[in-house]
Amino acid sequence: MSFPQLKVLIPTAPIRPYTPLGGQRSHVWFDRLQISPDVPEDLTTIDSMAQELSVLVNKEVEQGIPLNRIIVGGFSMGGAMAMHLAYRSLPQLCGVFALSSFLNHNSSVYEALQTKTTQEIPPLLMCHGDQDGLVSDEWGSQTANILRKLGVDVQFHIIKDAEHELTKRELLQLMDWINEKLPPLSELST
Template sequence: MTSNLAKHYLKTCLVAQTQKKHTATVIFLHGSGDTGEGVRAWVRDVLGQDFAFPHIKVIYPTAPERPYTPMMGHLSTVWFDRRKIANNVPENLDSVDSMADALGQLINAEVSQGIPKERIVVGGFSMGGAMAMHLGYRFHHDLAGVFALSSFLNIDSAVYKVLREQQRSTSPPLFMCQGTADPLVMPSWAETTHTEMKQLGVSSEFHVYKGLFHEMCKEELLLLKEWLLKHLPFPQ
C-alpha cells in the first residue's frame, strides 16, 4: 500500500464529533462493499441519532475499490481480499497487511494530534471487524480496545499466531456481537473467534442476539456505547 493511498484515507474519512477538541478516538470500519458514509448512516438509522460522544471523535474511513474474489473479481470497497466468505480458508495476508499499513497511518495521525494509543479504539462491522482485530492484535496492541460486530477470524488466522508467539501480558479488550440468524457470518464462526481469543489471554465479551440477521441492532449499539465509555472515559 503506497503512502499516497494512505493519504487517500485521511482525506475521505467522515468524522462525527460533538466538540472541536477531543480526548479519544474511535475508528469504525464498514463491511465489504459499503462506505464510511454508508455505515455512519446505517448506525444513525438504527439508533435514531448519530453515534456521537462529547469527548470522542468517531472516524469512518472508506476502503478503496479492489478486485474481490467472492464477487468473481469485480471491484468492491473491501479492506482485504479473500478466497471466499468462510473461516476454513487461508487468509490473504498481503492484502490484509497492506491495508493495516494504511489504516495505521490514520491511527498515527490521531497520535500526532495528541491522542495516545491507549485512548484509541478500532472496530467495525463484518469484514471491518476482522480488519480491526488484525490491527489491534498484530500491529497496534497498545490500543484501548477492539470491537467486532457480526465478524470472525479464520481458523488459522495470523492474529492467533501472533498472540501465541508473543504471549503478551496485556492485549486490547475485545467486544463482539453476533446474530443467531446471520446467513453470511455463521454464528459458530464468531463464537469460535471469541473462544480462541479468550484462550489466548484476551479479555473478550461476546453478546448473542436471537433472530438477528447480518445487521446491527439498537441493543448492541447501545451496549457498544457503554463499552466505549468504559474504556474511553471522560477525562478527569
C-alpha cells in the same frame, strides 16, 4: 450515539477486486478466497490495509491522542480488519470491537497473540446476530473462544433475531462498552 469526549473516525474500505464476487470490484478491506473460516488468509491485502490504517491511527497520535485512548473496530470484514490491526500491529490500543465478524481458523492474529503478554492485548467486544446468513454466529463464537484462550479479554454477545446487520441493541452495548473503556478525562482525574 453520543460520545462527547471522543473523536470518531469512520473510514471506508477501498474499492478492490473481491474474489467471492467473481473478482468484481467492491468496497472491501481485504480479499479472501471465500467467506469461510476454512480458507487461508490473503495476508498481502490484509497487511497492506493494516499499514494504511496504522497511518490513520498514527496521525491521531501525532495530534495528541495516546494509543491507549484509541479504540478500533468495525462491522463484518471491518471487525476482522480491526482485530488484525490491534493484535498484530498496534497492541497498545485501548480496545477493539468486531460486529458480525470472524477470523479464519489459522489466522495470523492467533499466531501473533502467542508471543504477547496480557498487558499487550487490548480487550475485545464482539456481537453477532443469531440469524446471520452470511457470517455464521458459530464462526464469531469460535473466534471469541480462541482469542480468550490466547489471553484476550473478550465479551461476546449473541443478538437474538438479528441477521447480518447492525441493531439498536448491539449499538447500545457498543456505546456502553466504549464509554466504560474511554470515560471522559474528567472522570479519570477524580
